[in-house]
Amino acid sequence: MTDTTRALVNLSRRGVLAGLGLGAGGLLLGRGGAAWAVTDSANTPAQFGPMLAIAPDGVVTLVVPTSEMGQGTQEALARIVAEELDCDFARLVVQLPWADPAFSNPFARRQLTANSMSVTGYYAALRKLGAGARAMLLQAAAVRLSVPVEGLSARAGRITGGPSELTFGEVAADAAKLRVPAEPRLKDPAGFGVIGGKTPRKDLHAKVTGAATFGIDVAEPGMLIAALVLAPHPEASFTAKGLDEARKLPGVFATAQVKGGVAILADRFWRAQKAAQGVSLEVSASPTAGLSDESLAAGLQAAFDAIEPAPFPNLDLSGFPPKLQRADKPQVLAAVAAAPRKVEAAYEVPHLAHATMEPICCSAKLTDDGLLIRGPLQDPAFSRALGAKLTGLPLDKVRVEVTFLGGGFGRKWGTDFVGIAVQAAQAAPGRLVKTVWTREQDFAMDQFRPAFAVRSVAGLDATGKPTAIHSRIAGESIAAYHKMSGIPGFEGLADANSAAQLIYGAYAVPQKLIEYHKTDLAVPVGFWRSVTMSQNAFFAESFIDELAFAAGEDALAYRLAMLDPQPRIRVVLEKAAAMIGWQARKPGSGRKPGKDGGKGRGIAFSYAENSFCAIAAEVTVKRKALTIDRLACAFDCGLAIDPVSTEGQISGGIVFGLQAALWGEVHFADGRPTAENFGDYRMPLLADIPPIEVALIPGGTRPGPVGEASTPVVAPALCNAIADAGGPRIRALPIARTLET
Structure with a gap:
């Protein structure tokens, strides 16, 4: 291959x-x-x-x-x-x-x-x-x-x-x-x-005893700490005020202009931070000037009419190499129009923060011998290249050392904080400089999971089976923001980070069309745990559930009928359903949204090459209050190298997805994010975690992806269960917008 x-x-x-x-x-x-x-x-x-x-x-x-x-x-x-x-x-x-x-x-x-x-x-x-x-x-x-x-x-x-x-x-x-x-x-x-x-x-002893070195632990004699003053956007134009006064404060060694702000270097963090508090940035221009929740939402919806969509091919992952099937748009639209019944739905997901346990930090040291970068990095290769570019040094004069990461989730794949650390170190040659972002800066200057809006329409035949599905998605392109080149052979096609699997290729639907309206909202965006599927599993599996309801069919049976042949997906779906005690609905007996609600079950799945994950949820909805009674997950990654860690990753991914589904949402006002700390971005406590059961399904002799598999499946499973319980059909995340959680 x-x-x-x-x-x-x-x-x-x-x-x-x-x-x-x-x-x-x-x-x-x-x-x-x-x-x-x-x-x-x-x-x-x-x-x-x-x-x-x-x-x-x-x-x-x-x-x-x-x-x-x-x-x-x-x-x-x-x-x-x-x-x-x-x-x-x-x-x-x-x-x-x-x-x-x-x-x-x-x-x-x-x-x-x-x-x-x-x-x-x-x-x-x-x-x-x-x-x-x-x-x-x-x-x-x-x-x-x-x-x-x-x-x-x-x-x-x-x-x-x-x-x-x-x-x-x-x-x-x-x-x-x-x-x-x-x-x-x-x-x-x-x-x-x-x-x-x-x-x-192997890493357990060092972490338990405190011997493990994370990025925030990097230290050496004579080291300087850099505190930051940051503008609302990395590309903002500004004038810094108060730098002369800051340089006169005790312990302050130097100040430096860095991308998107200034750094104050001092012998201790609190001295650097106190000096930074006296510095202000007068912003003359910012790409996000005037940005708000309302303008973001309007921009996404306007994109469907204002921006010409790019198509994304259907991917047949049943064999190798995978088959790229380009849809015939007129044929798909004609199939939808000719169907005896049409189902339409619109969905939304907001921007999400990474909120890693360890805030952003990185250390750098520039000497006559070269440049040292040391920190919690997911991309040491690009970090090294960036260090060489900023200092003008040849690549062999740049050394990058990776520490343990206190969480990454894609945020530390970015290199923006690495560049800032190198720029700060250039102001103090010969000394190690550690830049430390406050939690407030970590939230404000995150590279967020993009917000997306989707409009889907399907044509159903007389038996309720879909004859055609057309789904359109609008939102920012991660690849475009990071100026990435495209995949050979995909020229002119939609960004896969936004559009792939918006309609699952595993479903045997005769006609499928995915289109992407690439939208520039000026918000810094980046990879977030499970990336494409973090939004598209919710869109795709929610819509399939709505089709099953419209057809009067059991949600599980409806899926299974379209998954032939997909034996490994069928196994995880049936196992998760059995774990939750799935009770099939008889044709035509689907519940309708009611005033008080009741108990309901929902199911959803996600998959990649050699990785198949299904989650079944049981919930209780009473009036406007949601209780998650339990979650059951069946997971097949082929060969599990370390079963204990595999189960832990799946459970942890469920908790990560639970936060996003229930509360995850970054608000914007006056051109910047409003979240300043965890008080503004709710995270789950132990009391919020429902019973979680994970079953590992052996599926082969080679390993498949694990770490991101379960995260995107939580939201559609929960929302499908809420609808089954007689609650509202939730089409906009987070769930807390609609129900008390």
Whole structure:
């Protein structure tokens, strides 16, 4: 499968990144025929490629190439290598990465952590790395013992089968000098033990004891702290007032103009912050001047008439490569017009903040030797390139080190805060400068999940089945805001981050047409957990539920009837329904919205290549009050590398999606967001979390995406359950706009 194809199969999530302006490069695990490394002394660990080293005492060190933000990729990638290497997993040590082309994700061709593609992207390459190193260790042991290599075997870091037992550490130096096998023998997945096992995570001890270094923990003697004064938009024009007075305050070292504002550098945070409070920005122009909730809503609706839409092809993900089916617009419109019955609905979702636990921060140090950037980064490769651009240094003079991330959710994929840190550091050459954003600035200057509006229409035949669906979506383009290039072969088509899977390709609807009205609202936007599907699962699965109601059919049965053949989707839907105690509605018995409501059940699903997630919800609606009684999720990601983390990611994704569905909403007034802290952006407390049950469904021998799978399914499942309970059909999120939660 080509890299472009790999991007296309996951367009409903964030696989589009692989085709949007990514540089060339690959994971350099060593090429067949060349030795990986030669050790210089008896005490030096032997290097097996840029990621893997084995010390004389047998300790294995793995540099995990991805960012660890709680999702567990550090653990999962370590398990993959350890499985094929056959080392003692308890003695495998993991290290956080730095920016290096050798660490590039084979799918993305760039080092980044996004799209839930860390495990899927590195899986094959890391298996080959572990298996190749194991083969070389066995070959070195065979030479040492003067026995045929075929009679030797490795297990838990020891080599047996010869006249004496050897440890990996004893032969590692010799093994690293051998030729790298081009195609090392891989294990049969049926014999996996570390993969699929249950042991404490590698990052657990450091996080529990406080030894883990997050971006906010970076420190060194003589370090400066930079507090910020920011304009309402990164591209705003302004004049800073009060800088002379700020420079005279105790501890203040310097001030610097940075993109979208100014930085005040001082020896302590509170001194920097106090000085920053005395600085004001007189804004002369801003792209968001006058922006408000009302103007945003009006802009979205006006786009349907004012902006010519771009089409998006239907994606058939049932085979590889996926088929791109371009719709015939006149034919689709004619099919809708000719249908015996027509169903129409309009939906809306608002801007969403990322609200990570760790506010934005980043450290930088500019010296005669080069530039160091250190922080909680999802995209170290682009961060490195940006550092080189801002300082004029060659790329090899810029080093980027990744710390632990206190949550990312796509926000720390952006590099705006990295650029600000570098600009601040240029005002204090030779000293480490850590820029720290306040929580208020984190909210105000977020790169929000875009707001969207959708208008859908379907034609139903005499039996209630859809003959054609036409859905149009209006909203900002993440790709356009970040000036990304398009995917080859998709020229002239809609931005996949906005339009993909607006109508599920899995449904066997004869005629489908997706169109995108790209709208410029001037709001900074970026990737948000589950990206495209964060809005389109709500739009697509809510509309299918409305079609089932209009047809007088049970919502689950209606879906299943259109999913032939889609066996893995059918399995998760039926499992989630069984977990919730689904009671099928008889044809024609669907409930109508009532005054008081009652108890109801709803279901929805989302999918990507080799990842299938269904959620069933049970709710009680009494008058205007909503109670979520329970949520049940069935999830199939193929091979679960770390089942405990997988279940945790699905549960955590549900909670993340719950917040967005119930309360997530960023308001705007006077050209800027109004949320200043968590008091203005409600987050769920323990008391708000309903019972959640997760069932993992084994679906194959290779892993699929996990981290974003469950987040987008919560909203449609809940809204479908509310309607089933006799409550209102909610077409505009968050739910709290309509019901008390």
